[in-house]
Amino acid sequence: MTLGPIMADVGGLSLTAEDRDVLAHPLVGGVILFARNYSDPDQLRALCNELLAIKSPRLLIAVDHEGGRVQRFRVGFTRVPAMGTLSRLHEESPSRAVEDARLFGETIGRELASFGIDLCFAPVLDRDCGVSTVIGDRAFSSDPELIIKLARAFRSGLNAAGLKATGKHFPGHGAVAADSHLELPIDRRQFADIEARDLVPFKALIDDGIESLMLAHVRYSAFDDIPASFSRKWIRGLLRSQYKYNGAVFCDDLCMKGAVVVGDIVERARIAIAAGCDMLPVCNERGEVVKLLDALPVKERRLSSARLKALYRSDT
Template sequence: MPDRLSTLVNSCLLPAYGGAVPADWLKRALDEGLAGIVLYGANLGLLDGRVREVVTGPLRAHCPDLIVALDEEGGDITRAEYHRGSNYPGALALGVVDDVELTERVGSAIAADLIEAGVSVNLAPCLDICPGPELPVFGTRSFGADPARVAAHARAFVTGVQRHGVAATAKHFPGLGATRVDSHFTLPTVRASEAELRARDLAPFAAAVKAGVQAVMTGHVAVPAFDDAPATFSRRFVTDVRRG
């Protein structure tokens, strides 16, 4: 039996696995408190639509409260339609059209697909403000440059997704849209004052929280005006600002 610390650590983890069929180690890890899994296009592309049959059904039979998560933003970021491209418009297109009812319907349709596959958490929407074309990291993944518009679409997408019982995830808190480098490879820095960050980058996250969003994903970014530590390791960001 794992010790209590190992169980607590496992309860915070959502690992991926290779191939179509979950590896044997996953069931052993679930017995030791693992929270769940994240699925990627490389998994789903091999399953030919049999996600519930091969993956989520058998794993939930083993562990009923298993979390199954994936990124399904629509547009450029899709896992469920990895090999053919998403049927749904991405955030930039929705922001340009600026019809919040359409955004809510898109979120709802995506969530209905995920429920059918047995997915319980959608790692979307992306709420990063992208203030200009010279900041290309998020490109079509952002609803736009206007905080009020992004906040409105944040509420709509979250409402649509969660109508079906799928948890939405507001990301990448406190906002990566004004960065110039990809945080997968290096630590970006946002050179904004606290007042500017609150008015611009944090506004969509506040809207998502008010809409009842079930999860928030932190972004690995430094904001010196707030804290010396990157946001992922910052008590001020993660506890004081996000939870408070």
């Protein structure tokens, strides 16, 4: 059987009967966890064991756990600083900054893997352009070459702990002020400028073989009139055909305000899948998940499923 394209969430510390029914649906291939799903290590282990036992092939389990202000589990976990601290450290000691990046990745990976979690949705490959407050110090740096250096070290730490990496938010969210959680940002720069700066870290990590990418709900008006997360030109054209990327592609959360411009939840999902996204997170809106399960056809998606199964932590 293949993994379905929907990544759903759950409301609490353990699964309800409705949760089990939704997650067992063949269209659901993954689950994303939030702070509301964590009270203590024993509870999280029990929840993850429940999730892993629901179906075969098993659900892919993910969490936004980058360090800094985006770290869903805190009590009982190592408090990892924001990745932006590493660029400042690099000015004093480049070797220590690289080693800390590796240690941060390994620490996050080891702690999450011990509970059965597959993905931490990191590293952030966006540039900190001093414009976006939603990115800000989540980015390693404004310098593409330094981002590459530190992100490679972070990814090596994750991989050493058995986790795969997810670079985000392709092709770069750092040069727009708007927050795609709340509205659709529009980046009006010429493609040559984006390619010369923002795309550089993504291209380097793609060439390294990074296992997955997450697309930005940002419209780059000089390149396409639809947000990158729904764009055939960005995904099937640039990413797959030109950059020869073979890893998994995640859409950003379909319930974010930056996604609503393309239609209702069903239209969003259909367009994202047609554009080339392998998995679609649908967060904090159970009713929208149910609409998708009722509306989308169940199909064998062998290539997408193979890409997603390759993201299972390596001890399974």
